[in-house]
Amino acid sequence: MNYCSHCGSSQLHKKQPKEDTHTRIVCGQCAQVHYRNPTIICGCIIEQDDKVALCLRAIEPQKNTWTIPAGYLEFGESTELAAQREALEETGMAVEICELYSVFNVQHMHQVYIIYRAQFVQKTQEMGSESSAVKWFTEHTLPFEQLSYPAIKTMLLRHSKERKTGCFSLYQGDASAGRITGLHPN
Numbered sequence: 001m002n003y004c005s006h007c008g009s010s011q012l013h014k015k016q017p018k019e020d021t022h023t024r025i026v027c028g029q030c031a032q033v034h035y036r037n038p039t040i041i042c043g044c045i046i047e048q049d050d051k052v053a054l055c056l057r058a059i060e061p062q063k064n065t066w067t068i069p070a071g072y073l074e075f076g077e078s079t080e081l082a083a084q085r086e087a088l089e090e091t092g093m094a095v096e097i098c099e100l101y102s103v104f105n106v107q108h109m110h111q112v113y114i115i116y117r118a119q120f121v122q123k124t125q126e127m128g129s130e131s132s133a134v135k136w137f138t139e140h141t142l143p144f145e146q147l148s149y150p151a152i153k154t155m156l157l158r159h160s161k162e163r164k165t166g167c168f169s170l171y172q173g174d175a176s177a178g179r180i181t182g183l184h185p186n
Helices: 079-091 150-165
Strands: 012-015 024-027 039-048 051-057 070-072 093-106 111-123 131-138 167-174 178-185
Touching: 039 079, 039 093, 039 150, 051 079, 070 079, 079 093, 079 111, 079 131, 093 150, 111 150, 150 167
Parallel strands: 039 111, 093 167
Antiparallel strands: 012 024, 039 051, 039 070, 051 131, 093 111, 167 178
């Protein structure tokens, strides 16, 4: 940050504001505190019968790897609507949100992921430019060696096991460790 977004001043300093717990960028002219907060990523595991839909990433990071449709939460948007929008943009599929499935932190990237289970409704448009392919996978055909991130692999492995019983859990934690709570029937 080179200029204060409040007054335009270049008098920016890093300091810990009174009654704050973190060092922030503070404007020396107008005293505006500039907060940097994690971004929220919303997505979903799209289900149809015994399959899930994955996107082949057409962009970096992790170009040419498979993942679930997910992306940034927009201002004024609920997390459910963001997950539906990302599914539509990246796969061309309209989906119905079933339930919250995973909430996890990726601290080194300053992100929080909110992932839902979603049911395929219909294909309504072509996939967007962020995907080079969209494909349905069964438990036995999931491309575990070609997934974009380890957290996606962990989530899809858990999802495959839980689909067999119809009892889904909520995962909370970070990308590598956390806890599973609330097993409940579909």
